[in-house]
Amino acid sequence: MRRSALALLLALAIVFAGLTTAETSSARPAWAPRGEEYPAAATETDVSIPMSDGVVLRGDIQRPADADGRPVDGRFPVLLTITAYNKAVLNGPASAALGDPGYFVKRGYVQVTVDARGTGGSGGSWAAFSARENTDAGEIVDWAASSERPWSSGSVGMHGASYMGISQLFAAAERPAGLKAIFPQVPAADTYRDVVASGGALDVGFIPLWLGLVTGTGLIPPAYGAGEPDNALQMYLSRVQGATGFTAPMLLSATLGLDSAFDGPFYAERSPINALDRIDVPTFLVGGEYDLFQRGTPMVFDRLRERGVPVKMIFGPWDHLQGSTGAGIGEAGHGTLQELQLRWFDRYVRGLPDPALDADIPPLTWHEINSGEWHHAQGWIDEQRATTFRLSGTSFPGAPGKLVAEGAEQGQSTVAPVPVSGLCTRSANQWTAGLPNAVGISRLCEDNRWNDLSGAVFETEPMAQPLRMRGPINARLHTSTPTGNGMLSVSVSSVSPTGEVNRLTGGWQVLSHRTLDEERSRYLDGQLIQPYHPFTKETQNLLQPGEIAPIDVEVFPTGAVIPPGHRLRISVQAFDVPHLLPTLRDLPAALSPLTIHNSTQHPSQITLPVIPAED
Template sequence: MRRSLLALLLALLAALAGLPAAHAAPNPAWSARGEDYPGAVAETDVPVPMSDGTVLRADVKRPAGADGEPVDGRFPVLVTITAYNKTIISGPGAAAIGDPDYFVKRGYVHVSVDARGTGSSGGDWQAFSARENTDAGEIVNWAASQERPWSGGSVGMLGASYMGISQLLAAGNQPPGLKAIFPQVPAMDTYRDVVASGGALDVGFIPLWLGLVTATGLVPPAYGPSEPDNALQMYLDRVQGATSFTAPTLLEATLGLNAAFDGPFYAERSPAGVLDRIDVPTFLIGGEYDLFQRGTPMVFDHLRQRGVPVKMVLGPWDHLEGSRGDISEAGHGTLQELQLRWFDHHVRGDADPSLDADIAPLTYYEIGSGQWHEADQWIDEQRARSFQLSGTSLPGVPGRLVDADPEPGQTTVAPVPVSGLCTRSTNQWTAGLPNAVGIAQLCHDNRWNDVSGAVFETEPVDEAVRLRGPINARLRASTPTGNGMLSVSVSSVAPDGAVDRLTGGWQVLSHRALDESRSRYLDGELIQPFHPFTKEAQSPLEPGAVEPVDVEVFPTGAVIPPGHKLRVSVQAFDVPHLLPTVRDLPAALSPVTLHTSPEHPSEITLPVIPASAG
């Protein structure tokens, strides 16, 4: 079993390495420097003691001479904290996510550390617990300490996904040696971003992720002969972690118990809680089809508003693509060239007076035009524009999206348990695995999935409708059971009828309670609702009553080109992404009726970039 899991992991990494690379010239104002040293040499499973006595393990790579021996001297340090086993990340995974030797040969030390209870490190894995977050700061302090003969005391951090989240949590500890971070595809709010979007359970990614951590934890460590008991202890720790954290958390969430609701458990595990304490320069990579499509721009937005030196490149990438970092087409060079520039300036201390002139705070890809744009803020020049749902959607005959005066209508959305199966959502919420093996393109046209729900669309637009940011769908709904789910897709319909799903959002009806103080408004219009998702805030609809339900549609940067139509489609499922809890399942199997009329207006509000903004 262990061999088969490892084989699957290696196959995944091989698929990652085979993703097509983007081709574009780097920024002509800057070019990456060459190597300073001919080689790199590693010391494996170096003990890193934590303040509670637990020993974590690190692989330390240092610059090496032609003789293969480490070069004497102190160097800036780059740290990666992973839950996916540093042996794999630095070995077969290096081709997929970037070889640390690139930096080591240019005068950095790279330290890769297994998070507590994963890989070769001791302790129990409790993903992003308060203790693990404390570990992150202590790891940086360890790497910066002058007790390390190779450390110059200046530290940067890099890595994707879990490794990106760990950077934010480490920076929240404000370790004095940390000078800059470079998180790829990190979360902000683990509950809303990925665990339970809209209050339904993510059954596409979360079990896959937990299985990946468990499988990589079974790779044998490289302890020396003087530590024969450590390998056995490591395996015992993995069993303890699976029985004390992984299995109970999954069971609680599935049954609709505490882990199914937002609260202190998820707040402890979310970077949102530490963003006010981050003050180091931060460079973010995000994906418009990523698992953390919602969270990464929110991290950028929050740090930017606080005045922290922050930049973000947001591209048309899923999670694996964003982790691998094929960002050349954005115009700033390859991922490692961009990281080198960031770290040379902020960690090594090399002057780079053109850095801010060359790279805008925000560089983003516009879906629908294929163009890259720059901006100073995530939300700045946009204006709120609302379209009202009008009339009744029938099979093959969509309802309309209008600026005003909607026609009365009612559309019943049946619970079709295969809705979402052949859409971009499937690729997105399985972290990009279908794309990695070459089958995702079979489901890029959303028209067939839209048959399973209600569809409303505009007439072909005369002028391009450009949007950037989060979207709100306020739908008037009723249901005979008082519960159910709305799965909303926003798409662009080409003249030939092809439907390009731009983004989506989800909302369990019983979780519709709105916290206005934490919601986002533009021109007085709601564009990003904040729902508490707590057990206490649950409020099922009165059966048959028509109530407003705000659906947070995840942010995007896109354009509806002239001649295309803006489409909103609504289903009652999004498989394999989301499923109701066992407790909610009976009510979720009932139909939901959408109401469209001046008395019961349903509408979608977009953050639109005015034509005058360019």
């Protein structure tokens, strides 16, 4: 069984590995990475790590070794990764794609990789990012930094992507004394809004896939199980308990439209945004413009920077798998992923002087979609100005309405409920974590023009000058429906002179969740650019049949340019599959048409954070 499970995960690792590209750059900094100090790495597997409540977690420890593979005596700085995907996979078949920890071990670090509670070889029951798991994260750092570890200098850094990146944020929020720096790739900020229920509809693309991955990797027998049958039985019983006590009830509750379908304490506990005010250690972030956490990673950067925490972010043209592997990050001009990590940890964990670090790597390095250029900035939102385009006229299939700065014409446009809308788009690749791209089929769906025929479309005249934007976007659409509910799925795109439609980003909003929390929303020049909706039972409010209401749709942030001769387009559909579906309770209402209104009394518009043209 162990061999079969590992073979399956090896196949997944090959998919990951297929994403890896040559990481070169023509604009590399003068800094050069250190060479190896030790010829080998020695690994001790399934080491017991006791938690304060008596549960024992398991970790693999890789130490610098001599040419014969014997561990070298001495204390070294420690790099730590906490995973829910089984350390046997992470340090085994997946290491070719996610990065071999031996790179750091041979340069004088100890690597500790730990299975999160209730996953892999660790005891207990899994409850992702619960208060107990987050406490574990801080205790694991304390364990690794303790003077009782004969190989530890007491100085710890953390690295890893996705789940492993989120774990770093929660560990840092525990403020363990030994933690000196973290390097989270593609982490979330607000679990509910980022991925679980964007706009109030259920994510049915990624969440079931993710829960299945954690459950599946948890069934691989750990190495210690062969010699300790009682422990192996205990592990399997805990996996069953995790599936029946956490995974299945959450999915069922959300699908039926019960408590898990709404925001509240459950998701607040699991959202790093609520822990960022307790993070003080230097943080290096990697985010993706087509990532699952496209919304959240820039929020983490923003909040830490506002608090004065040393923080940097590279925001590139990557989906979740690409952002996790660091494929193409060298194109940003700062080195490969492991070179960046080595430089960050050498400075803040090992304590080596690096006076050129901040000069070489600015706070923000971001990729511009359409031009392919990389740009630098001090903050996520700093030099931008709010720019609004009004919807004008009526959209018919194949005959878009207009987007205008002034002089909008009255119109009404019907959005039919087409349950396959979104099926062949960049959204489908994004919200299945980049798997279609990994197997080479996403390129068949890069032109959004055919999907746009299933909804209402509005676009500008061809641009005379480049229109550059960076950040979140708000689409305020006056909407009515005969059933009182439904969902707006909004895509923002660039249309080439020959008609190809390049989807830049998207946003979603269930009509009954339209209540706006102005205090938690984001404004630029007095204009709303990032609405905040509570998504609670108490604030849910159905429309009356035929009632026209303004619906603010949070369109997730991007960095892009609409080049001269191209058009800015907004398209509106009623579905976005396989990304989102309504709950069973809301499904009947979602199968009715929506009407988008634009008039003096009911103006509909889109507001973008535009970077002013250089003089």
